[in-house]
Amino acid sequence: MSNVSKPVIPAEVADVIEYLRFDEGRGGYSNQKIIQLYEMKTVQSEVAESLRKIPFDTLLAALVNGYERELTEEERREEAIAGEYEWYCACDSDYDDGVCRGILLTLNTLGIKIEGVNA
Template identity: 35%
Template sequence: MNAKITVPAEVAEALGLYVGATKSKTEAFMSIRNDGDIYKQSSVIRSYFKSNIDGILEALVNGYTVEQTPEEKVREYWSKLMSDRYNVNDEHHLDKLSAEIHGIIKTLNLLGIKIEGVND
């Protein structure tokens, strides 16, 4: 069995629109291939996969997962740090985790980025 590939949310949405608008994944593939850059959705898909037409077929046949946004990655890492912080018994490790948490907040604030659940 082949593994699912990971694609950005915009590509996943475009693939989903094609699959939903056609009768089969084969028909969706043919439409994407034949539409070229006429439609925004086909343009998004073709731009992401570039000349790797097999990648489009692989995504349609094997499925795909949606790539996390940078904010989601930070939020997930933040949650892990917070969980580790409350479960650690070693003072040195606790200091390291606290410094890392402070560094994340400081960096996001310096960049003017607000992430819900992290520094909002």
């Protein structure tokens, strides 16, 4: 098994790649056509400009190895809140429980991981 990792790319770029690959009207773009679109600096379309938001090497890795979408702020927030409800706090009072949940929500929202707390 190889140690190839999938790059994380912005959702906008992922949407463009998926649009180009599966666009019925054009028959779908191959990796080669997507790279040509990226390289043609004279093309000023929204699609080409979106592709150029990531480095060329990242685009190549995404096309060949696959990719993972970068979470938007809203998705990150939703994930943090969902993680909060899975957590258990062994506090003695409702106040202490609320403080524990507030700390966990803050850490998850900011993307901070602490071993033994939320990691």
